[in-house]
Amino acid sequence: MAVTLADVAARAGVSAATVSRVLNGNYPVAGATRSRVLRAVEELEYVVNGPASALAAATSDLVGVLVNDVADPFFGIMASAVQSAMSPEGTGTAPRKMAIVCNTGGSPERELMYLTLLQRQRAAAVVLTGGAVEDPEHIAALRARLRRMADAGTTVVLCGRPPLPPAGDGTGPDGAGTPAPVAVTFDNSGGAKRLTQHLLSLGHRRMGYLAGPVARTTTRHRLEGHLAALAAAGLKEDTGRLTVYGAYDRSSGYDGTLELLRRDPDLTAVLAANDTVALGACAALRDRGLRIPEDVSVTGFDDLPFAVDAAPALTTVRIPLYEAGARAGRLALGTEDPPPGGVATVRAELMVRASSAPPRSPAR
Template sequence: MTNSPTLKEVARRAGVHVTTASRALNPATSSLVNSATIRKVQAAARELRYQPNAIARGLKTARSMSVGVLLPDLTNPLFPPIVRGIEDVLAAAGYTTLIANTDHDPDRQLALFDTLRARQVDGVIAATARRDDRLFIEAHRYGVRIVLVNRRVDGSEIPSVVGDDQHGVAMAVRHLVELGHTRIAHVAGPQDTTTGRTRLRAFRQTLDEAGIGADPALIAVADEFTEARGAKAITTVLNATAPPTAVVAANDLIALGCLDVFAERGLSCPRDVSLVGFNDMPFVDRLAPPLTTVRVPHYQIGAEGARMLLERLGDPELPAKSITLPVSLVVRKSTVRPPG
């Protein structure tokens, strides 16, 4: 096997000093080099199939140039765009992303977190946080660089980037009220997550503001954000003495579970019952009927989370901050005026 090409060879091929070549190939220092020289050095690196030595760079900077990403469920379609946003920003800064799936299991989350730390990741971006997540609270307190995406931890100062759950549910409920619905149900998400808790609170608050009030018999909690749990929860709602004419689901997967049960019971959506989801995950516009849902900027959530982590890696003394990104209601054909 031939030896790997060296930075010195890249510099010689590009006709520049080795220090200039190093700066041109490092995203953290490329701003010190003019664009023409960067292109020339990058072309030389491609021709020689040069790969920077991440270990050597890490020894110089005391960093591994890697970031751990904890996800609760890789099969949930909302997470790929979040991960893409994270990877695009981190890759541009020269970082490698290590992705781990917790399967909603706190013990597995702890084990994976410890594994990532053992691999000397420079920071962690987590989409797995629960409202009272002692793991992240303690880790943040001891100086581990953590950013939460899509969820927050109650009463903590851990930096986070989320969508506007409150406003999203409010828009969904108002849309149904404007159509004339008064018996509106909510299949809520897990109440040990900020997403589940905030969306349920917004549902109740918006109905109160509309002068309707939430009927407790029309609220059911799914203990996971999944199709199966959504189906189980909507079944209890449909068994109410006076069933709903519309349902707000805490996310699109729960909404899919609702559609499954509607079909089993011979209920037509939206003729018999209207349905609104949350997230606007891929392909919900191709359902029968296409799903009215709240669109969340998941790519931007991931990208902002990565930028926030990079800022904190650059200046550990930065005060913690949280960002809430705007959401929008996408009206499709799963919502109409109530029957009769």
């Protein structure tokens, strides 16, 4: 027997109208109430059919692209590339599908909500970009949602995040035999390791690290690469003290750098979790009267378009974001065959520029 709106309302202990408001997102609902409703939706596996409800097995012409922040070039470049795959340039043909960019703001709850709405519209495909939240409850909810979408005919592609952890017997994202989503992953750990090795080769030994948000796969993998390079060089004792977590934005880079200088005024290098954070780090160092790279070297990650035009030009790690996004788009459309094993790893390339140089004096 099909699950109804009333069933969800009864499970969540709210009215049917409140459930409708949560699912439609057209009226303010308290956060705790919204969470209860979404939990009931997950537990009951409730799906609201969209305009094509009479065609249960059909899919629409929509492709959902989920990003943390569309204003962040990291996500904007990938979203643009996915959309370009809908209608390749120079073909003169109409778009194969219509890409809809969904801005989650980094909220796990909003990520699930957008997937609910896309499932309701029977999206042909969904591309989830950027790192994943490392929370067991969210992972379980995400796994269940993607399994239901795949079973309904929606193609799911991950871009810039690792494969979804298997569950149960490991045969699929839910352990029930459903194939795991295809993943275009980034070599975040390897890139960070090469970046730290570069600074070590220049003679740096007192390095601070500006990490991203806690409990994000991108944050963990980049930090792991950094720590692996330090461990190989016999430098372990100050890694915890000289690591500061924050958002992937300029203000976190600025504030985090001031905190690193408070913890160790003799730092000779600052490694930032991404290029935007690195800009904030450079501003903080300049405000403290320190020169880059003469006094302190600074590095970023991603090689966003502004990195080469920064003053000085930013040493960073290049991830071919546009190429990765375009590939994810083709995989979503089915115009490119999935990679062996369903996972393609995009290599990260070290880009040495003017913001890194040997330390001003031998490390003490």
